[in-house]
Amino acid sequence: MANHELEITIAKNGEVRVHVKGAKGKKCLEYSQWLAQIVGKVKDQHYTSEYYEPETKVKIELHQELKEEG
Amino acid sequence: MSTVVILTPIIISSWPVIAPAIMGAAAALGLVVKDDIAEEQNEEQVHETVEVELAESEVIAQNLATEQELVLAKGNLEIRIKRDERGRCVVCASGRDYSKAELEQKAQEFTQKMTQCFVYNRVVSELQNNNMQIVNEEVMEDDTVRINVRHWVD
Numbered sequence: 678m679a680n681h682e683l684e685i686t687i688a689k690n691g692e693v694r695v696h697v698k699g700a701k702g703k704k705c706l707e708y709s710q711w712l713a714q715i716v717g718k719v720k721d722q723h724y725t726s727e728y729y730e731p732e733t734k735v736k737i738e739l740h741q742e743l744k745e746e747g
Numbered sequence: 748m749s750t751v752v753i754l755t756p757i758i759i760s761s762w763p764v765i766a767p768a769i770m771g772a773a774a775a776l777g778l779v780v781k782d783d784i785a786e787e788q789n790e791e792q793v794h795e796t797v798e799v800e801l802a803e804s805e806v807i808a809q810n811l812a813t814e815q816e817l818v819l820a821k822g823n824l825e826i827r828i829k830r831d832e833r834g835r836c837v838v839c840a841s842g843r844d845y846s847k848a849e850l851e852q853k854a855q856e857f858t859q860k861m862t863q864c865f866v867y868n869r870v871v872s873e874l875q876n877n878n879m880q881i882v883n884e885e886v887m888e889d890d891t892v893r894i895n896v897r898h899w900v901d
Contacts, residue, residue, distance in 0.1 A: 679900050681900060682895065684893065684894075685895075686891055687870070687892040687894070689859055689863060691863045691865070692754065692756065693753070693756065695751070695752045697749050697752075700749055701749060709752040712752065713752070715869055715873050716754040716866055716869065716870065717757035718757060720755045721753040723751055724750050
C-alpha cells in the first residue's frame with residue numbers, strides 16, 4: 678500500500694492551495710483534478726521533481742520447481 | 748514533493764448547502780440572525796448601503812425565492828444575504844455610523860469568510876466521503892485553515 682499525503686490550505690478569501698506528496702505521475706493529477714471539481718477552477722499548477730518519477734510498481738515473481746517422482 | 752495546485756473557489760450550490768457557510772461566517776464574525784426583519788423594514792431610516800456580488804457564484808433556487816434574504820446583525824451593522832434575479836449570491840452591508848468604505852470592507856470581509864466556510868465544508872465532506880483521513884487541522888495566524896490528509900492506496 679502507498680501512503681499519499683495532501684496538505685490543503687484554505688486562505689482567508691477561500692482560495693485553496695493543495696500540495697500533493699507521495700503520489701507520482703498521473704496519480705498526482707488525479708488528486709488535483711478531483712479537488713478542482715470540488716472547489717472550483719485551477720488558477721495555477723506546478724510540478725516538482727516527484728511528479729516526473731515513475732510510478733512505483735510492485736512486481737512479484739513466483740518460481741515453482743517441479744520434481745518428477747520415480 | 749510532487750505537485751502544488753492553486754484553486755479559485757466557485758460557489759454553485761443550493762441554499763440549504765450555502766446556509767451553513769453563512770452561519771459559520773456569521774459566528775466567526777460575531778453576527779447574529781435578525782428575527783425582527785418585518786419590524787425593522789417598517790422603520791423609516793435611511794442608511795448607507797453597499798452591495799457586493801459573489802462573481803463566481805450561483806445559488807440554485809431551492810428553498811429560496813429571488814429577493815428572499817437572510818439578515819444578520821451586529822450592533823448597528825446589518826448584513827443581508829440574498830439571491831438576485833440572475834441567481835447570484837449577493838451580500839449587502841448597511842448601518843448607521845458606518846461610512847461607505849467601512850461598509851464595503853465589512854461586506855467583503857463577510858463574503859470572504861462565507862466563501863472560506865463554504866469551501867471548508869465542501870472539502871471536509873468530500874474527504875470523509877472518500878475515506879481520507881484528516882490527521883491534522885489548524886487555523887493559522889492569518890486565518891488560513893490548514894488540513895493535513897493521509898490516503899492509503901493499493
